[in-house]
Structure formats: C-alpha cells, structure tokens
Amino acid sequence: xxxxxxxLAVICELIWVTGLKYANxxxxxxxxxxxxxxxxYFLIAxxxxxxxxxxxxxxxxxxxxxxxxxxxxxxxxxxxxxxIFFIVLLLTGVIGLKLLKE
Numbered sequence: 686x687x688x689x690x691x692x693l694a695v696i697c698e699l700i701w702v703t704g705l706k707y708a709n710x711x712x713x714x715x716x717x718x719x720x721x722x723x724x725x726y727f728l729i730a731x732x733x734x735x736x737x738x739x740x741x742x743x744x745x746x747x748x749x750x751x752x753x754x755x756x757x758x759x760x761x762x763x764x765x766x767x768x769i770f771f772i773v774l775l776l777t778g779v780i781g782l783k784l785l786k787e
Contacts, residue, residue, distance in 0.1 A: 690731035691740055695747045697724030702752055703759075739782050746779030 697720045704717035731740045750772055756762040764772070 687731045687734035687740065690727045691735070691744050691747070694724045694727035694731060694744055695751055697721070697727060698744075698748045699751045699755055700724075702748070703755055739785075742782050743779050746775050746782075750776055750779075 700720035701717045701724060704713060704720065708714050708717050728740070728744055731744075753764055753768065753772055757764060
C-alpha cells in the first residue's frame with residue numbers, strides 16, 4: 686500500500702504543478718489547492734510504511750518525469766535531446782532505488 690500512496694501522491698503533484706501554470710479561475714485554484722493537500726497526505730501515508738529517503742526520491746523522480754510527459758503529450762512542448770537524456774538518467778536512478786530498498 687505504501688507504493689500505491691506514492692503513485693497517488695505523484696498523480697496529485699502532476700495536477701497541482703500543471704495547475705500552477707494554467708489555472709486562471711478561482712475554482713481552478715481551489716482544485717490546485719485540494720490536489721496539493723491530497724498529494725501531501727498520500728506522501729505522508731507512504732512514508733509511514735516505506736523508508737523516507739527512498740519514497741521521497743521515487744516521488745520526486747516520478748513527479749519530474751510525469752511533469753515533462755504531461756507537457757509533451759498534453760501541451761505539445763517537445764523536450765530537448767539533453768532533457769530526454771537526463772530524464773532517462775533520472776528514471777534509471779529511481780528504478781534502481783526501488784529495486785534496492787523495499
């Protein structure tokens with residue numbers, strides 16, 4: 686259940702981070718704030734059962750990757766080749782952490 690909470694925290698992070706750039710109306714900002722609160726809740730729930738360093742590293746890595754993928758697939762912003770290289774490097778580190786620490 687700990688890793689499911691990390692995934693839910695990442696989904697909430699993708700919502701509020703994207704909302705920081707694109708929210709205009711008051712209800713959109715409320716949605717951003719709710720996503721931020723839920724993301725924090727899920728991350729706290731995750732670190733109750735997982736090592737804090739590993740859970741946070743996976744959370745940050747998946748959030749970074751997810752944010753770039755949202756920009757690419759939803760908003761059509763094409764990442765540079767160097768960004769793709771470092772995304773792959775980041776993802777490799779996240780996978781390595783997940784495999785080493787349970």
